Amino acid sequence: MAAVAELALEVPVIELKPKPEDESITTTFVFHNKGTKPVKVLDIESACSCLSASLDKAVYAPGEMGTGKAEFKVSSFVGRHEKTVHVRTDDPAQAEWVIPFVLEVPEVIRIEPKTLQWWLGDETSPKTTRVTMTGSGPMKIKAITSTRENVEFSWKEIEPGRVYEVTLRPKSTGEVMLGALRIETDSTIPKYQRQMAFFSVYRKPESQQP
Template sequence: MPDDISSTDGMRFAPGWAHPRGGLCRGAVVAVLILGFTQPGWGMLAWEAREASLYPGPLEESASASFRFKNTGDKSVEISDVKSSCGCTAAQSGKRIYAPGESGEVTATLNIGNRQGLQVTAITVTTNDGEKPVTLIMKTLIPEVLRIRPTVVWWPRGAAPDSKAINVLVQQDDPVRVVGVESSGDAFDVRLEEVVAGRHYRVNLTPASTAGPATVRLKIRTDTPKDKPRTYEAHVLVK
């Protein structure tokens, strides 16, 4: 009898034959032996890392992470499924079957779209080697260049037509200038105010009337980035 027996997941069973709870220990040992003999050649993917943190720049349209692995078993492993928790992220492996000792990677790409802030995506990798599916985590911090609060300003129908404001705060170290605000209609008086140049702007809004429904779309134009200045949106409503 060996001094100890290691299971496939690294748990160690100390010898316990003479112990009062020997039945339990013996059962565990037998189970491990059975598993060991009946499935001697399980393939196993060893992952370099199961979590990735990404920091795309403000102009990036996508962010990708590669999760590298190696088949450390003595049988081929087939990756039967790679699934992302979010339709915004495409995930795939280079190929399906990996021979013993062979390395590969699963690549996940997040479409940034209009996303901002921290995005957490789980990628589930299923294999045919009897192992539980592996969950890979991709954390993407999409920089918020401007913080616009609120992006929707509204008055209930019939309310007093008091002025309200949208604050535009620059979140990055480099200054960003708001160069103009365009309104899709004239149901509201729209005035841009520079509070602190390059850091803080305010869009002051006053409805012409709150007697009936009204909707306008604002385009807040900036000077950043220089080659392709970005425009942000806000909405003003009487409901």
């Protein structure tokens, strides 16, 4: 039987769990060459620019343990995300070793629905989105501004520091429009001090037209 290399993690998947305030998170992971011949790492690429990884050396002997380091840039990610890093080797039997990552980014602010939508020619009836502060501590909305003048909006506190309702109505639905509400909060974490909700007036798809 021909000798082969086999790089493999010690765990099924590498989990990253940043805190709400983290801009990035790094982790180390362990793997082995479980094959019967040395393997040389030729290149490492990530399927996402938000995730990068490196290994401690280029060549691993049979049975040798290696360590890697990964960094995830949290940015505006929220919730569960599956990402991969691809390691290219000199062994045709394992030309590409895929390292799986699961990212669990805690939610701090939830806006549902994220976009309020009207069709061209619709009645200018008001619609409501709910802003829920889902983090460990309460947050208040300080101000809301619109990127468009062709709308009227207001908001009210449903549960102090936790739940708000924002109501918006276009003054006209006669033209296509896309805009946003800038929501300012009193969060102590800079990236949560400004959130966005969106609104639009679109032409109804032909399949939905009478």
